[in-house]
Amino acid sequence: MGDVIFNILRYDPDSGKGPQFETFRVPYEKKDLTVLDGLFYIVEKLDGSLAFRSSCRSGVCGSCAMHINGKHRLACNTQIASLRTQEITIRPLAHVEVEKDLCVDMDLFWEKYELVRPYLVPGSPPPEKERVQSQEDREELNVVIDCIQCASCYSACPVTLTSEEYIGPAALLKIDRFVRDSRDGAHIQRIEQADGPYGAWRCHNVFACQCCPKELDPPRSIAHIKRRLLRKRLLGGEK
Ligand code: FES
Numbered sequence: 001m002g003d004v005i006f007n008i009l010r011y012d013p014d015s016g017k018g019p020q021f022e023t024f025r026v027p028y029e030k031k032d033l034t035v036l037d038g039l040f041y042i043v044e045k046l047d048g049s050l051a052f053r054s055s056c057r058s059g060v061c062g063s064c065a066m067h068i069n070g071k072h073r074l075a076c077n078t079q080i081a082s083l084r085t086q087e088i089t090i091r092p093l094a095h096v097e098v099e100k101d102l103c104v105d106m107d108l109f110w111e112k113y114e115l116v117r118p119y120l121v122p123g124s125p126p127p128e129k130e131r132v133q134s135q136e137d138r139e140e141l142n143v144v145i146d147c148i149q150c151a152s153c154y155s156a157c158p159v160t161l162t163s164e165e166y167i168g169p170a171a172l173l174k175i176d177r178f179v180r181d182s183r184d185g186a187h188i189q190r191i192e193q194a195d196g197p198y199g200a201w202r203c204h205n206v207f208a209c210q211c212c213p214k215e216l217d218p219p220r221s222i223a224h225i226k227r228r229l230l231r232k233r234l235l236g237g238e239k
Pocket of ligand 1: 059
């Protein structure tokens with residue numbers, strides 16, 4: 001099967017040099033070789049100084065998100081065969097500071113994520129056993145629940161680049177996730193938070209965040225929040 005060519009955008013802020021592509025050849029020895037396998041081959045056999053993140057190696061932790069052949073993808077979840085080419089170009093996530101090579105500074109992303117209280121805020125005292133939810137109410141969450149905080153949507157959004165305070169698509173999707181949750185008791189506060197100057201209205205409908213490796217749809221969540229906000233303004237209430 002020959003070799004796979006990895007063109008990787010490398011950058012070390014401490015080196016004094018600008019970013020530049022470096023090319024590596026990785027033997028294509030097994031059909032199910034993933035991009036992450038290739039990166040591990042490079043770091044183990046060719047250049048131990050290459051920096052990237054990974055943890056679960058199964059599409060769950062979100063740490064290996066990067067820009068691969070023009071799309072945001074999870075390196076562990078991307079088989080070379082699926083790319084239909086043996087030449088691969090990899091860049092780190094955009095709109096965030098590069099710490100080294102494919103590792104980016106996620107601090108601002110996490111700050112905004114924490115700001116929206118990404119956990120259930122119960123609206124009633126703890127029940128004896130568990131907070132039950134009807135099947136119908138649980139199904140309401142299907143379209144928002146699989147976020148793995150990989151920051152692909154955040155990195156793709158041009159507004160996060162121009163407005164540092166904008167909380168961004170991942171945090172807005174998380175607001176939508178809990179606003180849809182029948183067990184959550186903080187709907188009003190959540191929806192009011194999304195109404196702030198750096199919330200849902202800051203989104204310019206570019207739809208660049210429609211790039212989720214887990215196939216979630218942040219623009220749909222933002223539109224859902226905006227509809228709730230309009231209803232609140234027009235009807236003067238939020239249930
Ligand atoms: S290593 Fe966890 S999602 Fe890829």
